[in-house]
Amino acid sequence: MLTCRHSGGRWQGKSNSTPWPAMTSWGSLAAIVFLQPSLFLSVVVKRKRQLEIFEGRAGDEYRAMVSWKGIYFVLTLFLGSFFGSIFMLGPLLPLMFFSPSWYRWITDRVVATWLTLPVALLEIVFGAKVVITGDGFIPGERSVIIMNHRTRMDWMFLWNCLLRYSYLRLEKICLKSSLKGIPGFGWAMQVAAFIFIHRRWEEDKNHFENMLDYFCDINEPLQLLIFPEGTDLTDNTKARSNEFAEKNGLQKYEYVLHPRTTGFTFIVERLRDGNNLDAIHDITVAYPQNIPQTEKHLLYGNFPKEIHFHVQRYPVQSLPTSREELQLWCQKRWEEKEERLRLFYEGKKYFDATGRSKIPPCKSEFRVMVVKCISLFYWTSFTLAMFVLLYLYSFVRWYFVILVVIFVMQQKAFGGLELLELACHRFFSKKLRNSERD
Template identity: 90%
Template sequence: MVSWKGIYFLLALFLGSFFGSIFMLGPFLPLMFVSPTWYRWIVDRIVATWLTLPVALLEMVFGAKVVITGDGFIPGERSVIIMNHRTRMDWMFLWNCLLRYSYLRLEKICLKSSLKSVPGFGWAMQVAAFIFIQRKWEDDKNHFEKMLDYFCDIREPLQLLIFPEGTDLTANTKARSHEFAEKNGLRKYEYVLHPRTTGFTFVVERLREGNNLDAIHDITVAYPQNIPQTEKHILNGNFPKEIHFHVRRYPVHAVPTSREELQVWCQKRWEEKEERLRQFYEDCQLVFRCTITILVLQSLCLVTLQSPAVLQVLS
């Protein structure tokens, strides 16, 4: 059943992205041809300020609790983020983690191409330089190449979120993952899908060549109670009560350089995720209390202060 909470949440995001794309982001589009670096600097900060809205709604209005363990992030660090894809909304929930490190303005996300056509949301994502993919490597390789080279050319720090699994975890996708495991003599996973490593290795190699990569962050996300699998669950008011993030940071010099070794490295991370999530859901031994004391309200205030700064620069 549709919930007023879900309607309020999605309507607030839609209206904010719709009018923000037209009146806040649209006027700066010509600057993209005059000074790509300044254009990126300005719009990224505008987008980052808007991204605090869903974070605030989830935690301060709907009471979601965020628990972060592991290594965390170094602010301003250039990285590739790999994460298990438990629900269709994981990429949005990750903002609750990244905000605590004032990291939102650097984040770019690989998403399916159909999302860029959504009014409001899709427009803002395109201006933010999110990478839209067809999930067919023959079609995606050239686009990846152009986007990654763009960030390397303008020397803009990049934090790129990719989902090596390619899709979210459902009964159907798990069955396909099991078929893949049987054909290739691999272990069958229950809490993750076997990763596709082609895109991951290409991204890491390209950013290395462009000297635009400091680390790889391996994030395991888990939802101990209700799991909002799709947008429909959000519309029905099925917000997560808790979102757990376990972060592992790997400096780029500690990551293999050859393509074959990098593929094995990625597969190894997914073996660890499967075991970590098994313990989390079956034994409740994964996550301990987070030592981070920064409140989301403080982070919101810090990021929101960027708005006057942007306006002052432009005046």
């Protein structure tokens, strides 16, 4: 069994709260599954259908069993992303050196097929209910999505919303740079040109400039998800946020953290100047039951029973033009989120009085169900087929090994596939400018 601590009605987020500290990130989970599957599977003594928690007084030690649901979810996503990176994205890598814009167009759509898999698992297999209220998306529009960061998994749960109200192929996410080295997940994120940051503005500013200018140059619609809070809501992060509020004479928050506005204002200004921004979507996410704070809670089978999204759309024409006013605008949105979430959690746990989705989706629920069923069938069949091919054919095994080496070594040599793609784009742009001069 795995051990974790529960104190004062909250799961503690410290890494030393479990004797298995490796189970604190997707990277660690992937490493265990990929490198030491026997160690991973030995944890499961019995197959359990739900998270088992042995109640006791606050502050006592609790024991949680890894559930079959959690194992199935993590393994399915990991193997799909791992084999998808090797056998679906791998053959497309040479296209980067001939036409970065076509490479981007094709790989965005291939990656989007995998993004439907977590949606299918959460809703079909685990029965999660999705409720969306507020404003709708305009299909294909270019936007910045700002969202409160309740758990470390919010970015993945948002796909349940975007599948209905937008196109998953348009989404890019700002993520911490350590995630890009994860086998499978990280490789696919590099191919998808997600923006990896170090959370130090001096280092991140230049990278933001390069990536945002690239998306503007190739005229590919972009929906960029950012978390202005910078980290997820825990007791520790809330204490730091309240300390900041006290020093600066601001309101202390209970349900959100004070946003960091420097990156937000820079992104909005850069995309607006590059004529690649139509709106800002301000999304508030809430979980009435089962809040999976970290990846390890998914292994315990602690999936959300309901995910509520409230969407507010702000056209770019309505946004302030000065940087200072844009910062105040962002802070105002977080004041509204705090009040909205307070009413949600202290009330009936609905953003809307009816408790049902108010806005018509861009796609019918029947169409969404068809997409989810196809995704579940395809990725299950694809994963099994790759195992069979690896077992039967030596040339497939050689191809597999070569691609793994390429994915690992390119990151050491170039820093990531998204940076290599950026370098290729600069090369072709410079070549085009020189030819125009001649």
